[in-house]
Amino acid sequence: MMxxxxxxxxxxxxxxxxxxxxxxxxxxxxxxxxxxxxxxWAGAEMARDEINKAGGIAVGGRKMQVELIRADTNEVQSVxxxxxxxxxxxxxxxxxxxxxxxxxEAVLAMQExxxxxxxxxxxAGAADARLGENVEKNYDRYKYWFRVTPTKxxxxxxxxxxxxxxxxxxxxxxxKKDQPKVAIVAEKTVWTEPIMxxxxxxxxxxxxxxxxxxxxxxVATDVTAELSAIERAGADIVFTLLSGPxxxxxxxxxxxxxxxxxxxxxxVEGQKxxxxxxxxxxxxxxxxxxxxxxxxxxxxxxxxxxxFKERYKKAPTYTAATYDAIMVLKAAIEQAGTTDADKLVPxxxxxxxxxxxxxxxxxxxxxxxxxxxxxxxxxxxxxDGKKVPFWPPxxxxxxxxxxxxx
Amino acid sequence: MPxxxxxxxxxxxxxxxxxxxxxxxxxxxxxxxxxxxxVARIVNIAHTAxxxxxxxxxxxxxxxxxLGFAVSGIVSVAAVTLFSVLCYRLVIEPVREHESAVLIATxxxxxxxxxxxxxSFGGHYLGIPSTLDGVxxxxxxxVPYQRLLILVVAALMLVATWALLYRTRLGLAIRATxxxxxxxxxxxxxxxxxxxxxVAISVAxxxxxxxxxAPVYVVxxxxxxxxxxxxxxxxxLGGLGSLKGSLIGALVIGYVEAITVFALPAGAFLKGxxxxxxxxxxxxxxxxxxxxxxxxxxx
Numbered sequence: 001m002m003x004x005x006x007x008x009x010x011x012x013x014x015x016x017x018x019x020x021x022x023x024x025x026x027x028x029x030x031x032x033x034x035x036x037x038x039x040x041w042a043g044a045e046m047a048r049d050e051i052n053k054a055g056g057i058a059v060g061g062r063k064m065q066v067e068l069i070r071a072d073t074n075e076v077q078s079v080x081x082x083x084x085x086x087x088x089x090x091x092x093x094x095x096x097x098x099x100x101x102x103x104x105e106a107v108l109a110m111q112e113x114x115x116x117x118x119x120x121x122x123x124a125g126a127a128d129a130r131l132g133e134n135v136e137k138n139y140d141r142y143k144y145w146f147r148v149t150p151t152k153x154x155x156x157x158x159x160x161x162x163x164x165x166x167x168x169x170x171x172x173x174x175x176k177k178d179q180p181k182v183a184i185v186a187e188k189t190v191w192t193e194p195i196m197x198x199x200x201x202x203x204x205x206x207x208x209x210x211x212x213x214x215x216x217x218x219v220a221t222d223v224t225a226e227l228s229a230i231e232r233a234g235a236d237i238v239f240t241l242l243s244g245p246x247x248x249x250x251x252x253x254x255x256x257x258x259x260x261x262x263x264x265x266x267x268v269e270g271q272k273x274x275x276x277x278x279x280x281x282x283x284x285x286x287x288x289x290x291x292x293x294x295x296x297x298x299x300x301x302x303x304x305x306x307x308f309k310e311r312y313k314k315a316p317t318y319t320a321a322t323y324d325a326i327m328v329l330k331a332a333i334e335q336a337g338t339t340d341a342d343k344l345v346p347x348x349x350x351x352x353x354x355x356x357x358x359x360x361x362x363x364x365x366x367x368x369x370x371x372x373x374x375x376x377x378x379x380x381x382x383x384d385g386k387k388v389p390f391w392p393p394x395x396x397x398x399x400x401x402x403x404x405x406x
Numbered sequence: 407m408p409x410x411x412x413x414x415x416x417x418x419x420x421x422x423x424x425x426x427x428x429x430x431x432x433x434x435x436x437x438x439x440x441x442x443x444x445v446a447r448i449v450n451i452a453h454t455a456x457x458x459x460x461x462x463x464x465x466x467x468x469x470x471x472x473l474g475f476a477v478s479g480i481v482s483v484a485a486v487t488l489f490s491v492l493c494y495r496l497v498i499e500p501v502r503e504h505e506s507a508v509l510i511a512t513x514x515x516x517x518x519x520x521x522x523x524x525x526s527f528g529g530h531y532l533g534i535p536s537t538l539d540g541v542x543x544x545x546x547x548x549v550p551y552q553r554l555l556i557l558v559v560a561a562l563m564l565v566a567t568w569a570l571l572y573r574t575r576l577g578l579a580i581r582a583t584x585x586x587x588x589x590x591x592x593x594x595x596x597x598x599x600x601x602x603x604x605v606a607i608s609v610a611x612x613x614x615x616x617x618x619x620a621p622v623y624v625v626x627x628x629x630x631x632x633x634x635x636x637x638x639x640x641x642x643l644g645g646l647g648s649l650k651g652s653l654i655g656a657l658v659i660g661y662v663e664a665i666t667v668f669a670l671p672a673g674a675f676l677k678g679x680x681x682x683x684x685x686x687x688x689x690x691x692x693x694x695x696x697x698x699x700x701x702x703x704x705x
Contacts, residue, residue: 035530188675225667278533
């Protein structure tokens, strides 16, 4: 009797192990109650279903299915929640790979935990440059970190400057103004600081006058005082660095005041389909750096955006590039024939991956190599309820940038 | 120009108009808070959470159900007020005797509301259309009509609350109960019912604020936190129990925030901290606030 029982236990254990070996586990880390986490998860689901439908990932001659672990980091509200979620997927759920993260402060802490366990962590949300600097400073410890989206904040700055130059040229022509005036509105958070400082130094060189810098709280819901001051300063462009709800308030309140200045920069809320409704239809002309639109950034972009819209009834935001992250890992695993992190790192370092969000390759910091048309992103503008792509102009499908009537 | 340099501004008229309009928004929120916290001495931390519930209710009825402004507004205020009575009976009344327990219970209540909204609507930021569209120029400063509406509603609510407190038997009972609950009870007043009525009136004011103010802000599960801190500062500054003090306090905070933003653009994020610093300063220098009764003479 006892022998039968022990045999049954042994068989069960063997079966469980075999089942575990049949999947590659990807932990998707994101604030799941928020749109960033929703997109993390949605992008990953699309990759999982596509790979599994095609038979799985070939690992050393054996097909393995993709298994996703949904981990709510709640990082918008709590950094400790994010680190706890990271610990959990590594120690309890036995994740093979970590993907996601959004808030830089949280991802910096999550990175430490992943590196402690030598787990490959593909960032799909945070822009802080220190994440990549860590790789350069201590390669042996941090080599398991790679950034899939967005580009690091100094590169976001390069994209912003490129687009701003284009808007400035258009403004000089239409307003007959040699030196457009720019007001900088940057929320008080860690990711905005380097971009803001670089902007203040760069804009005068671009023949643009900085009329002031306003730094509301990231969770501010009222910027009327700031906008009054900006209006009084005669700004032509309101340059935004906003990731929180203040982006909605700014768009709406600029519209309510019929401001003649046009908002451009990073406005994470402005990247979402819900932005127009959230501003009660007042967010016209608000423009932002973005990742996805129905334009041919890569051959995969339009099919992905359409399939995403079909499945989730809304367009993807940049954190949906978890899709690309899983596909990158699939390609690396199939090339290396293993899921061993130490063997995958050199493969990833040499890879160029044509994804849906970008054509990605990585530098020595494991940051995306910035290039217009490849990883620099796109410029989009809200025009009468539609989010219209306008930059880079050489990409097929781009439309003109518009300014409020004066 | 160096970072944060204000250049040729701040302009006086900008500060005057912006401070007045934002002060009006705060005043509308502060009246109900002053009534519950200042007059009835119930430390209802969930006050602004009821404001959030009203905003969500208004959003659901107006945007999702497609009902008109009037119906959505009236139903939202009525529903949240009735709900507050239920919450009072279930959560506040059993611990009413212990102020610290009321404080903790209402914090828990607010967090439950927050999580319920997060669960139901997600962490999305929602927008409510303005009741009145358009903008007017006051002294060269653009002011949306919705903000003027808030100023008018705030003034009406202030007058109505004052009339209720000082011209009705219920108001007398509320003031008497607030002054000395035991004596009021000995005089034959049903103190529990008076407290419940005070909660209902106060939450009705919060709900009206939710309906009128939410269109100028963003609706999200955490929208109750920032106004709570500002309301505490206003009630302490104006003086516990003084409606006039709350109005003055709201205007002072509105102006202080406007001055902070205009004079120190790069420090705009500090405007909340400045308001709280004023509260701490007032507590140290003049604990009774501008128009309140000294703590020693409260009871």
